[in-house]
Amino acid sequence: MELKILSVNDTIGLVHFNGLLSLDECAELIAIGRVSDAKPSVVVDGASDAAYETSGRCSTVVAPSADMYPLILEIRRRIELFSGISQENQEPLQILHYTRGGKYDIHYDAFSDGSPQLKNGGNRLLTVLLYLNDVEYGGWTQFPHIMANIVPNAGSGILFRNTDAQNRQLRESLHAGLPVTNGEKWIASIWIRENPYITPSADRVGQVVRRKL
């Protein structure tokens, strides 16, 4: 693995890198995404803890078990080395697929004060996004406060901070996945918590999913 740093922004510790995954590994993750039972992506409501589908987040998601796929275990290990934060603090790796028009409107990954989600390992300190394919056009990850636009390219990725020194939402970490204008977009995402991640119990997750358009 030969990691190259392409650019850095200090305000949110945004590191744009290349080479954490090989192109073959990107293709393998996409293949895992294709064979898995993908569901519409959801957004978690900070106050109520409900997860809901919304037109503001238009993609499908799978979180394949790391026990089934050695590559996913290996990626978790690499992210541990790269981020300097224990693997235990990582939420499960998600593979996201956006088709044409797919997007994720402007949002914070960190939870706001008082969110019940904070009980599952504290706040989301860091986000790692791995771009798995070249998008024909669009699908940039945009950070309006720091005026950064990241163009998704296979094998590249970004890491950034979501929280300030008090582990509260960092204003400048606001970001969006802009609409895919042409082609499709595959990414893998991992959120890294303050403390070891506690998986919410399956039946609770099942209960909170409801449709809100």
Ligand SMILES: O=C(O)CCC(=O)C(=O)O
């Ligand atoms: O698709 C993107 O570029 C952004 C994804 C994102 O912000 C997220 O999954 O939290």
Ligand SMILES: [Fe+2]
């Ligand atoms: Fe995000």
